Amino acid sequence: MLELLGAGLIGLGAVFFVAGTVGLLRFPDVFCRLHALTKADGLGLALIALGVALQAGTGGAVFRIALIWGFVALASATCGHLIARHARQMAGGRHD
Amino acid sequence: MCATSPMRQNAGARVQTLTLADRQDHPQAQAVPALRPDTGPDTSPDTGPDTGPDTGPQRRQRLRRWLTSALVLAVIWGLLTNWRADAVVFGLPAVVVGATLGAFLPPAPGWRLSLRGALAFALWFGVQSVRGAIDVAGRAFSPDMALRPCFRPYPLTLPQGAPRVMFINTITLLPGTLSAEIHGDTLIVHMLDARTALEPELADLESRIRALFALPPSPEHS
Structure with missing residues (x-):
């Protein structure tokens, strides 16, 4: 039962990763693409981590998965901001 | 590597100054130090209620920061490697380097969580x-x-x-x-x-x- 639920969560997570990738390919500029990457992939990873944690046996493994998710979430928000800032400065800091 | 160390140092500084305050008895006194402008990061750190005045204890303060970051990093490493003894070969230098790099960062303003x-x-x-x-x-x-x-x-x-x-x-x-x-x-x-x-x-x-x-x-x- 738990295995099935875990597999379902991992599958759902994969759908969000696909959505993030489709957004990356279809969205018109770097800023919109960052929205797709930070948000869709972030939830995709969270769902996959949750699914794997359900199947993991030990508390240590669950903690490691949570730690990895936390670091990736922090890094993706920070990197998204840094890429957006760089893109704006390259574009000459246009404001609208 | 160098991208992760500031974040880890933050975790160290966080633990150092974290006190749980749910009743909000004295939020003003704690929040005011954090409101200072971002100009002098190299001035004396005001990280919490137990921080002494500027006279002298700078060194002890720095040592305490180093030890806290090292402890936090060591625990994270231990949990990541399942406390395997042979992983210490990589973990020990990484912890020392991480804590030392963190000590060079300007101290973060103190904060607490509700x-x-x-x-x-x-x-x-x-x-x-x-x-x-x-x-x-x-x-x-x-x-x-x-x-x-x-x-x-x-x-x-x-x-x-x-x-x-x-x-x-x-x-x-x-x-x-x-x-x-x-x-x-x-x-x-x-x-x-x-x-x-x-x-x-x-x-x-x-x-x-x-x-x-x-x-x-x-x-x-x-």
Whole structure:
């Protein structure tokens, strides 16, 4: 039962990763693409981590998965901001 | 490697100054040090109630910071490697280098968490990140995407340090918004759809972060 639920969560997570990738390919500029990457992939990873944690046996493994998710979430928000800032400065800091 | 060490040092500084304060007895006294301008980071650190005056204990303070970061890093390493003895060969140098690099960073302003605020924030954060991801995934799969991107300025009123960083990072997870650039006290937000309202959402997030860090309610911002 738990295995099935875990597999379902991992599958759902994969759908969000696909959505993030489709957004990356279809969205018109770097800023919109960052929205797709930070948000869709972030939830995709969270769902996959949750699914794997359900199947993991030990508390240590669950903690490691949570730690990895936390670091990736922090890094993706920070990197998204840094890429957006760089893109704006390259574009000459246009404001609208 | 060098990208991760500031973050880990933050974790160290966090543990050092973290005290749970749910009743908000004296939020003013604690919050004021964090409100100082971001100019002298190399002045004496005011990280908490037990920090002595400037005379002398700078060295002890630094040593304590180093030990705290080293301890936090060592525990993380131990949990990551399942306390395997042979992993210490890599872990020990990494912990020493990480803690030492962290000691060169300017000390972060002290802050504390409200337990009730943190629980409420975690729940809200989960719901919002699901909303944000579904919104952007729907646009990615929809034929016309319904994009009308724009940039909007937003005044930052949260104190420097952890509350402001939390605010800026969380904006990126809210539906349709991305924190793009910071000019002093103004944040430039990128929006996927210019027709949606920005200010109410961000004001709401701001008050939630004030609750999370046990800060007094916003003085001038409405």
